[in-house]
Amino acid sequence: MTLEQRPAPLPEASRTVFFVSDGTGITAETFGHSVLTQFDLRFRQVRLPFIDTLDKAYEAVRKINEAAIADGQRPIVFSTLVKTELSEVIQRAHAMHMDLIQTFVAPLEQELGVKSTHTIGRSHNIVDSEEYKNRIEAINFSLAHDDGQSHKNLSSADVILVGVSRSGKTPTSLYLAMQYGIKAANYPLIPDDFERGKLPSALYSFKNKIFGLSITPERLSEIRNERRAGSKYASIENCRYEVNEAEVMMKREGIRWLSSTTKSIEEISTTILQEIKPNRREY
Amino acid sequence: MTLEQRPAPLPEASRTVFFVSDGTGITAETFGHSVLTQFDLRFRQVRLPFIDTLDKAYEAVRKINEAAIADGQRPIVFSTLVKTELSEVIQRAHAMHMDLIQTFVAPLEQELGVKSTHTIGRSHNIVDSEEYKNRIEAINFSLAHDDGQSHKNLSSADVILVGVSRSGKTPTSLYLAMQYGIKAANYPLIPDDFERGKLPSALYSFKNKIFGLSITPERLSEIRNERRAGSKYASIENCRYEVNEAEVMMKREGIRWLSSTTKSIEEISTTILQEIKPNRREY
Structure with a gap:
């Protein structure tokens, strides 16, 4: 320039x-x-x-x-x-x-045709509300189901995010939980899955609520290098391999997905809600 | 009624x-x-x-x-x-x-005296901004430093939350990170600390950025019972003991604290920012 x-x-x-x-x-x-x-x-x-x-x-x-x-x-x-x-x-x-x-x-x-209540703090005085309890419960759920940590209660997840390591699943899951009370589990797609050519088996019964995140190999390599500089994991060749395999798998399985490369967690979350349409919200 | x-x-x-x-x-x-x-x-x-x-x-x-x-x-x-x-x-x-x-x-x-830019999505087109990167980094930091998991890099924390188990530290840390890009570590105060009568030793060098959360024993017992019904951990006697010991310790150590019982994570976070005044923000 x-x-x-x-x-x-x-x-x-x-x-x-x-x-x-x-x-x-x-x-x-x-x-x-x-x-x-x-x-x-x-x-x-x-x-x-x-x-x-x-x-x-x-x-x-x-x-x-x-x-x-x-x-x-x-x-x-x-x-x-x-x-x-x-x-x-x-x-x-x-x-x-x-x-x-x-x-x-x-x-x-x-x-x-009615007067407003002029009640201070009403919009935040919500600690006892169902909605607030749902949010806290969703945060705990999302933390417990971060990075494929637990297969338990996947049936009560509203959304299950999948994607390669460092594609943005964790911040998105937490944002969905915190902002909307959405129970968002997330599950990494790893080289083992690509070799087997199959989604992690725990996920097959929940395909209707799976949403994929992808990312360009260049951006992924950048992010992974911040964590593990110079590793094979972070190398552009490996990132290209993983991203390609993950996208092929998502297409084959009919999983909806988007690229997180240029999107904020707010934009990703809004798109996911539009696509998955969890029961509790109307879009 | x-x-x-x-x-x-x-x-x-x-x-x-x-x-x-x-x-x-x-x-x-x-x-x-x-x-x-x-x-x-x-x-x-x-x-x-x-x-x-x-x-x-x-x-x-x-x-x-x-x-x-x-x-x-x-x-x-x-x-x-x-x-x-x-x-x-x-x-x-x-x-x-x-x-x-x-x-x-x-x-x-x-x-x-200037025209607005009328640029769509400007407020959300932030993925490349410093502020957005800080938020993502803060989320990762807060996750890595949840529940006293890591003593590493506590010096780069903006805030260190302390309090008994289930007093609201985790959701508050994540909200501070997600909304404000604040690196919030959190550290549980446990019966071992009360018996020793001292804060966890890793925290002593960082007293100026420690903030405490407390909660009424009744509410704490309710929350703990949802997780481990009927346990000693959740019993009202044990909750009374832990809350009292934690409050005595925070007072003795001169740690600022608030009761999370009737406050939303937004209200708790706002109060913490007012008290701790992290460098990067003005209040």
Whole structure:
């Protein structure tokens, strides 16, 4: 790449962005990130979670105003505060306000013909819910069924991921469990399987919930070299052999699969859910 | 609880909510959930991810209109579509539209004095970024350092969680890694430690990054009984002993800790980040 072709570096951060929430601030931050990535600018980012009293709200205003003075520009505030009185305090800060709840709750109240409950922390106050218990159970299941560790209870898996070692099965299984409460087992395809020319026998009864991950041999070799530099396991020849054998096997067995090479675990997980359609969710 | 005191059951779902995105739809869904939990109503929820062509947008409109007819009420659509032409197609569906990007991007363009890039999938097109690599590395680190499995490289941990068995260390470590790229080791406090009256010796050099999780003996006994019903390990007497000893030890050693009993892994993780303040993030 010549100098001329290089994209200009992003300007230094001169604006501060605050994520203000009465809960963890995860919603405000997730949403704020997704809007801010639409701008080729850098932002200094500060999360202010658990702002659930007037005192904490005034303290937040102080911090926002300090940043305004330090930056010489008003900060941007993404807030999710369900109590109107807290929201009103934050609005007094010298900032550009993006009030996520108030912006959408009022029109929804009108549409649905009911008042919102304005209950703080409701979306996170979930420890006793079925859904939360399912998530924790799914995390434990996915850990116990990582890397073909256990054949037990495969019948209660929602998804069984297969693929060569280091193709992305473990992070994907954990993400499916953590985000969606999906019990995701994962099973490596290893040279023994390729020599036998068959899937691991424990898997045959569950073909409808198997999903494969593949990866380019080049990327696989890179990843494996980080772990075991210079090994046969990491060599490009061996990676080519394993990836090819695994893809041939998945095609022959009619297993749906995708290449994880350029996909994030979020994208892989979303695609798997679309394809496997576990009972408990609608897509 | 008498019949009169019971909260009225939520009405049956009669509205459909769609989360429409050119990416995974995770942002739209996270945000939509947090707004919808403010209403005591049930909704049928459908995610339509990867809507990144006109054809797919028309197909989405068809699905939304079908739901409108089936429900006899117009659906609610939370959308994050960065391309104006896709967003315009979706707007034609008979629905109440909550267009998250368009609502906030236009005012931000004005505030920042630059145009947004309108680049699809930008927030998820992150596989090559440092941040994404850190997350994957952190997941691997947290798995390798689960339950005191390895003393190696504890110096590169951002956080070391301690607590009695089943106090919530593992899901919290994995969440910190997955969501924030935080390398979180976890270390059980076991009866041997209590008898010796000392923290595991591997931990002494890292006291500034240790964080403790505790839990009520009653809840701990419940959780342990799900695993090993009727065991001494799960008995309320033993749980009382272990929890008490662990709390005494954490206080004596000056370790910050919280009770995980009524907190979600998101809330626990947010609190830990506020307390430990790992270098790479600002709070």
